Amino acid sequence: MAISRNTMKFWHATHKWSSLICTAFLLMLCITGLPLIFHAEIDELSLPEFIDIQSEKQASLADIEQLARAEKPDWPLIFLFWDDSKPMISAVLGTSVSAGESDVLIAPFDSRTGERLSAPAKNEGIMAFILDLHASMLMGLPGTLFLGLMGLIFFISIISGIVVYAPYIKRLSFATVRKNKDKNIKRLDTHNMVGIITVSWVSIVTISGIILTLVTPLTAIWQNGELAKIKAQYENVAPLQQYVSPDIVLANVLKKVPDANIAFMSWPGSPYATPYHYTVGWKGNTPLTEHLLKVALIDASTGEISSMRETPWYLDMVNISVPLHFGDYGGLPLKILWAILNIMAIVTLWTGLLLWLKKHKKVKVDNVAKRPKDMLIEGLR
Amino acid sequence: MKVKTEIVTGEKSLSSRYVWRWPLLINTIALIGIIAALVGHGWLDMLSWLCLGSSVALIIYAYYFATSDK
Numbered sequence: 001m002a003i004s005r006n007t008m009k010f011w012h013a014t015h016k017w018s019s020l021i022c023t024a025f026l027l028m029l030c031i032t033g034l035p036l037i038f039h040a041e042i043d044e045l046s047l048p049e050f051i052d053i054q055s056e057k058q059a060s061l062a063d064i065e066q067l068a069r070a071e072k073p074d075w076p077l078i079f080l081f082w083d084d085s086k087p088m089i090s091a092v093l094g095t096s097v098s099a100g101e102s103d104v105l106i107a108p109f110d111s112r113t114g115e116r117l118s119a120p121a122k123n124e125g126i127m128a129f130i131l132d133l134h135a136s137m138l139m140g141l142p143g144t145l146f147l148g149l150m151g152l153i154f155f156i157s158i159i160s161g162i163v164v165y166a167p168y169i170k171r172l173s174f175a176t177v178r179k180n181k182d183k184n185i186k187r188l189d190t191h192n193m194v195g196i197i198t199v200s201w202v203s204i205v206t207i208s209g210i211i212l213t214l215v216t217p218l219t220a221i222w223q224n225g226e227l228a229k230i231k232a233q234y235e236n237v238a239p240l241q242q243y244v245s246p247d248i249v250l251a252n253v254l255k256k257v258p259d260a261n262i263a264f265m266s267w268p269g270s271p272y273a274t275p276y277h278y279t280v281g282w283k284g285n286t287p288l289t290e291h292l293l294k295v296a297l298i299d300a301s302t303g304e305i306s307s308m309r310e311t312p313w314y315l316d317m318v319n320i321s322v323p324l325h326f327g328d329y330g331g332l333p334l335k336i337l338w339a340i341l342n343i344m345a346i347v348t349l350w351t352g353l354l355l356w357l358k359k360h361k362k363v364k365v366d367n368v369a370k371r372p373k374d375m376l377i378e379g380l381r
Numbered sequence: 382m383k384v385k386t387e388i389v390t391g392e393k394s395l396s397s398r399y400v401w402r403w404p405l406l407i408n409t410i411a412l413i414g415i416i417a418a419l420v421g422h423g424w425l426d427m428l429s430w431l432c433l434g435s436s437v438a439l440i441i442y443a444y445y446f447a448t449s450d451k
Contacts, residue, residue, distance in 0.1 A: 165400075165404075166397065166400050166401075169400055170400060174403035174404070175403070175439065175442075175443035175447065176443075176447070177443055177444055177447065190444065193440065193443050193444070194440055196404045197404070197407055197408075197436050197439055197440055197443075198411075198436060198440075199404070199408055200408040200409075200411045200412045200415070201411055201415065201433070201436070204412075204415055287419070287420055287421045287422050287425075288420055288421075291419070320419075323419065324415070324419070329418050329419055330417075330418025330419075330422075330426045330429045330430070331418075331426050331430075333426075333430040334418055334426070334429055334430060334433070337430060337433040337434060337437065340437050341433065341436070341437070344437070344440060
């Protein structure tokens, strides 16, 4: 199947313009993404030393709630979240239940003793700053959605790059890098060689990144859909005066799902629960389910599980995108490979940018060279 | 790993099978690597390192060691 000259021109233009629009942002994403691959290792440096005992003891969540509340008496508790790798539970309090990230206090506790830990909160410090830069350029949701759009444009650049690769390689062998010729030829060969070898990895990280920019709208769909439906059933019910203890809630969930790896517990009235329910989220214990989140609503007056449905597919998609984007799911060697491939993506972006810059300059020289005197000089070269 | 890197002569366009067989192979291996560690641990982690490592090894080979005669 031969592609016509005009069609190829279109793909070349698509590759050029889509790349020009997104390259600066992609370079920023690659550079800030590099330390984020190793966030667990870097976070470890600032975490408190945990006594290395395989204690199964579970601290009282009611005690944690009380201790956390004492720090900010006027602030409501929004949710608790469990650390992936450390015996740590963090309490999140806010100026209101729907407070934004800048108006919350994150207080970490030892999940076995309930002791308040003096670890830096998850929303402070250099790694939190880099993540904020990477995910939103410090501009909140609009910044995140904008980066999602850049990701989409980058994906167009990837597709058009694959298309224009075909006519380029036809007279060369796969992965040729002509080193003895002009610098630009070497640059072009490097761009094409690195680009085509890493294309599937780059595509996976791009697509998962685009999906992650949609976390807020996708969560809103869940809140306004399934959650709102349950809320609507309680329209004529008087507000609860008292909630059942979170320890009973936890015990009931663990009775039903003994191998649940608890991830969070959202308090009644918070955006992820209803005024009449706690919401508990957990991950599975097998490689296939450890990235997927399950959620149950627990009646806040009785502590009984009132709804445990399948997680909607779009939230599963978000949860599976996290490891696929950050590369933190196959041990340290995978992280190192993720980092190397990230640097390879920088090489492709950078050589692509230089190719465009040099081509641009050359065209200008060519125009000037049309004057006779310059033509002579050109000829003497 | 031996990659032929001589310049293929002749103006006639080569079949798309020739153009895509190496990219397809190396990217299929990379995708297997990306998925392996997601569906299991232990030997599947190692398979994942091996598969993605082969992409990196190929780049290093092509850039530093492969000879191009033109």
